Amino acid sequence: MPRWSQAMFGTPEGPWNLTRRIEAKLGPRLKVDAVIEVNPPRAEEALKIKRESFVKDAYKDTVILPSVGEFRKRVDEGKAKEPRAILVATPPIVRGGLQEHNNLEVQLNKLFPNAAIFLEKPVATGTPFEQSVGEAIKVGQLLEKEHKPPVSVGYVLRYLKAVQEMKKIIKENNLTVMATNARFVVAYELAIKTEWWNKDIMQGPVIEQATHICDLARYFGGDIDIDTVCAHALEAHEKPGVLSKKNFDESVIPDDLRIPRATSASWYYESGAVGTMLHAIALHGVDYAIELEVYADGYQLILADPFGTPALHVRRPGSDQIEVHPTPGDDPYQTEMNHFIDHIEGGPEPELLSTYEDAARTYELTWAIRNSSEEWTRRTLAKKGKSA
Numbered sequence: 001m002p003r004w005s006q007a008m009f010g011t012p013e014g015p016w017n018l019t020r021r022i023e024a025k026l027g028p029r030l031k032v033d034a035v036i037e038v039n040p041p042r043a044e045e046a047l048k049i050k051r052e053s054f055v056k057d058a059y060k061d062t063v064i065l066p067s068v069g070e071f072r073k074r075v076d077e078g079k080a081k082e083p084r085a086i087l088v089a090t091p092p093i094v095r096g097g098l099q100e101h102n103n104l105e106v107q108l109n110k111l112f113p114n115a116a117i118f119l120e121k122p123v124a125t126g127t128p129f130e131q132s133v134g135e136a137i138k139v140g141q142l143l144e145k146e147h148k149p150p151v152s153v154g155y156v157l158r159y160l161k162a163v164q165e166m167k168k169i170i171k172e173n174n175l176t177v178m179a180t181n182a183r184f185v186v187a188y189e190l191a192i193k194t195e196w197w198n199k200d201i202m203q204g205p206v207i208e209q210a211t212h213i214c215d216l217a218r219y220f221g222g223d224i225d226i227d228t229v230c231a232h233a234l235e236a237h238e239k240p241g242v243l244s245k246k247n248f249d250e251s252v253i254p255d256d257l258r259i260p261r262a263t264s265a266s267w268y269y270e271s272g273a274v275g276t277m278l279h280a281i282a283l284h285g286v287d288y289a290i291e292l293e294v295y296a297d298g299y300q301l302i303l304a305d306p307f308g309t310p311a312l313h314v315r316r317p318g319s320d321q322i323e324v325h326p327t328p329g330d331d332p333y334q335t336e337m338n339h340f341i342d343h344i345e346g347g348p349e350p351e352l353l354s355t356y357e358d359a360a361r362t363y364e365l366t367w368a369i370r371n372s373s374e375e376w377t378r379r380t381l382a383k384k385g386k387s388a
């Protein structure tokens with residue numbers, strides 16, 4: 001049972017909430033010994049709500065600490081037990097590296113070698129990109145080699161029933177994926193954090209958000225020949241990029257740091273198959289428009305609305321009709337947490353679908369997309385005699 005989780009309490013934006021899922025999986029066995037938080041009032045506020053709810057016992061003795069080192073001290077002093085699991089949901093800028101400010105995984109491996117670790121996606125964000133991607137890959141190798149308990153990364157879409165059904169169809173019919181086509185279109189009214197709209201801080205929406213669909217494309221297409229990635233972006237300063245429903249003040253972000261409104265990318269997989277991806281910040285309201293199409297000889301498999309009401313659309317040899325398999329109520333956040341805990345405890349669903357090293361490759365892909373699109377923006381502006 002986890003004795004400690006670094007809990008993510010989240011914004012009003014979406015359905016993710018790790019603590020709710022771990023509470024559901026462990027019930028009264030959950031004991032959260034500490035929340036590591038640099039903004040203690042935020043953790044206090046969240047803990048207050050937890051302590052007024054039916055899960056209050058799990059948070060009875062939770063302390064708020066500034067660092068994982070402080071938690072180690074409490075364990076050494078006998079004030080807390082060794083944790084069995086650690087949940088990491090800090091912003092990726094403060095982890096996934098080898099420098100003092102972002103070497104969290106290295107510290108966790110040293111301080112808590114017996115704790116299973118769950119980390120939110122993406123595994124890192126940072127600059128310069130060569131260093132950040134290189135270090136994330138090294139962290140993955142280090143964890144693989146040195147960290148005995150499981151390490152799981154929250155690429156939650158891999159845990160959808162519809163995604164697993166797609167995998168099953170591919171396996172059972174011995175199919176080879178020819179092409180993937182991914183779409184992640186955001187409803188932006190509730191995206192109110194200014195940092196998210198500043199690519200200097202969160203590194204932009206492909207790295208921070210489309211990472212989900214890029215990862216899923218890799219889950220089906222396999223490794224990508226990274227040199228073949230090519231992308232174009234509709235930048236914030238272009239007329240088609242004007243947005244009318246923003247609920248934050250973008251004027252505080254310098255023009256060149258504003259995030260692109262749409263990014264379209266394509267690549268070769270190592271297998272020779274091809275992939276494309278569109279990310280756009282275009283819709284009003286709440287729900288995102290997300291889809292992944294996977295093609296193989298005779299087959300079209302479409303994952304629709306993965307964060308809403310997920311469904312699988314299948315066309316097979318022998319008929320031009322599309323079968324629709326809705327999976328209402330599927331909660332992949334719960335499934336990924338169930339798998340994580342089952343892996344620790346030898347439960348019925350122990351498969352971990354995203355390793356750190358694999359996740360670091362997805363991070364590499366998203367940087368390659370951003371770099372290529374920025375290069376094309378520079379070239380296009382230069383043609384008009386302007387600079388980015």
Ligand SMILES: NC(=O)c1ccc[n+]([C@@H]2O[C@H](COP(=O)([O-])OP(=O)(O)OC[C@H]3O[C@@H](n4cnc5c(N)ncnc54)[C@H](O)[C@@H]3O)[C@@H](O)[C@H]2O)c1
Binds near residue numbers: 011038090092121156
């Ligand atoms: N799987 C999903 O669908 C999904 C959805 C949303 C967010 N996420 C991921 O969750 C992570 C957190 O996102 P968020 O929007 O909740 O972030 P956030 O900016 O709200 O930060 C989460 C908490 O971490 C704290 N924090 C910041 N630096 C810290 C440090 N050095 N040590 C300890 N605490 C620190 C912040 O004060 C905050 O309370 C990101 O990796 C994000 O991509 C995943």
